[in-house]
Amino acid sequence: MTFLFVLPIGAFLEYSVYSYERGRLVEDFTFKTYLLFLTDPYYHAIIFDTLKMAAITSFVSLIIGYPLAYGLWRCRWPALQRWYGLIIFSPILVSVVVRSYGWSVLLSDQGAVNWTLMKLGVIREPLELVYNLTGVVISLCHVFLPLVVFPIFSSLVRIDPALREAAMDLGAGWWTTFRRVIFPQSLPGVVSALQISFTLALGALVTPAVLGGGRVLVLPLQVYRATSDINWPVASVGGLVLLVMALITVALCNRLLAYSES
Amino acid sequence: MTRNWPHIRHIALALFCAAGAIYIVAPLAIVVLNSFSSTAYNVFPPEGYSLRWYENLAQQGAFLGAAVRSVILATLATAIALVIGTLSAYALVKYRLRGRDIVKAFLMAPVVLPSIVLGVALFIFFVRVGIAYSYPGLLLTHVLVVTPFVIAITAAGFSNFDWSTEEAAMDLGAGPIRTFFRVVLPQIRAGVLTAGLFAWITSFDQVETTLFLVRPGDNTLPIEMFLYLQKWQDPTIAALSSLLILLAVAIVIVMSIAGRNRTPDGLVMQGKEPSK
Numbered sequence: 447m448t449f450l451f452v453l454p455i456g457a458f459l460e461y462s463v464y465s466y467e468r469g470r471l472v473e474d475f476t477f478k479t480y481l482l483f484l485t486d487p488y489y490h491a492i493i494f495d496t497l498k499m500a501a502i503t504s505f506v507s508l509i510i511g512y513p514l515a516y517g518l519w520r521c522r523w524p525a526l527q528r529w530y531g532l533i534i535f536s537p538i539l540v541s542v543v544v545r546s547y548g549w550s551v552l553l554s555d556q557g558a559v560n561w562t563l564m565k566l567g568v569i570r571e572p573l574e575l576v577y578n579l580t581g582v583v584i585s586l587c588h589v590f591l592p593l594v595v596f597p598i599f600s601s602l603v604r605i606d607p608a609l610r611e612a613a614m615d616l617g618a619g620w621w622t623t624f625r626r627v628i629f630p631q632s633l634p635g636v637v638s639a640l641q642i643s644f645t646l647a648l649g650a651l652v653t654p655a656v657l658g659g660g661r662v663l664v665l666p667l668q669v670y671r672a673t674s675d676i677n678w679p680v681a682s683v684g685g686l687v688l689l690v691m692a693l694i695t696v697a698l699c700n701r702l703l704a705y706s707e708s
Numbered sequence: 709m710t711r712n713w714p715h716i717r718h719i720a721l722a723l724f725c726a727a728g729a730i731y732i733v734a735p736l737a738i739v740v741l742n743s744f745s746s747t748a749y750n751v752f753p754p755e756g757y758s759l760r761w762y763e764n765l766a767q768q769g770a771f772l773g774a775a776v777r778s779v780i781l782a783t784l785a786t787a788i789a790l791v792i793g794t795l796s797a798y799a800l801v802k803y804r805l806r807g808r809d810i811v812k813a814f815l816m817a818p819v820v821l822p823s824i825v826l827g828v829a830l831f832i833f834f835v836r837v838g839i840a841y842s843y844p845g846l847l848l849t850h851v852l853v854v855t856p857f858v859i860a861i862t863a864a865g866f867s868n869f870d871w872s873t874e875e876a877a878m879d880l881g882a883g884p885i886r887t888f889f890r891v892v893l894p895q896i897r898a899g900v901l902t903a904g905l906f907a908w909i910t911s912f913d914q915v916e917t918t919l920f921l922v923r924p925g926d927n928t929l930p931i932e933m934f935l936y937l938q939k940w941q942d943p944t945i946a947a948l949s950s951l952l953i954l955l956a957v958a959i960v961i962v963m964s965i966a967g968r969n970r971t972p973d974g975l976v977m978q979g980k981e982p983s984k
Binding site for chain 1: 753833955962
């Protein structure tokens, strides 16, 4: 099975050293396409935007996901805990296309979010929430939320309850207990949540396509368009750049994980 | 600690969790509401209610064909991945194989390899070897995508496995195949079922990996929807999405009935202390 991963990457490497001129593939060995990515500010901007989107998305996902995981963990009614777990988990069952569409409806100028905010008198003019980075981030966080909550939740569950009680008995307030006892022990879960959300955000195509409205150009979209245009060298190099970014993220997170577990 | 009124920070946490639930449910609820809208443009609250988008959906043969194709593809891919995945997990847990690290790397593949990269790479590779747009190529891709999940989930299911029962069966004269089906499989059934469900949903929801592998006109459902959304935004897609949400709700209900005495997800909850 592993070969099925290796062979396509081989084909990728092959096409990455070809070039594309005047709408045609030129099958001669050249590093032209790599040079293009290294020197052209257009590609620099795309790579930077992709990293920025992934960073904001995983940061916001963690900010929302951690308290939810903590609340789920501290919930004292088993029935409520089970139902809340199901609510957090269930969006996984619904297609990303459906969820992105839902957000594009919800966030549009005449959508429910703007309507509510205007009724409440928070804003006068509708906020621009779709066809920009804001909409993409809101929607991506929604897509990744279950994948962020569950690793954190499972690392919280592994904490020995006696530790928390001991800290409380020894006179630590809830904040100190959280900061010195609970949070450090939940770090492995936080790191794996970060790893999952960051790498998935790097490769996200559907959400930026639906909610970006052509104005959020990230690397997966560029790879998609290049492939459709038979500009396979650009698609290959773009794909390889994505792959390298994901590999670096995974390697960094594994280092962080080893560090957080010690 | 025996205060009658919960502490302010507990209320804050509960409110945050309630807001979180709204955030999670809102985009799905709006889709269902929008599917009954009487106007073609999206406006909240809807100006009127009708069933016209469901009627319109019923007339769109492309979606039905795509749905059938997706169901068949997901079912075939799940069946193949379950056989390969369960056996690999069994071998992986039972024997200290030399290729362990390679299999571990394979399990990490869905995280490391962005799916658009896998999709485009496979497409270019399939064009190169001359099986582009073929059904075996498509099926192979889906099996490739879901197998790591199946291995990971079923391998986790072995953590509570009592190996002495297997030995006992063998000692009592059952052959290895009979032992596997009569003794091993029943014990890991929950893990295999979870893996199957997860694999089916994952396969059914593939966009990036499948986008270039299907011939135009032979699209799977999510791709048909994705391409439709690129062109139009009318509530026909909301009607179709509502049906998919209904399917998801049905799955959740079945799951919650099946796991009534278990906590939200049996896999992570193992080792949890009983709540006081």
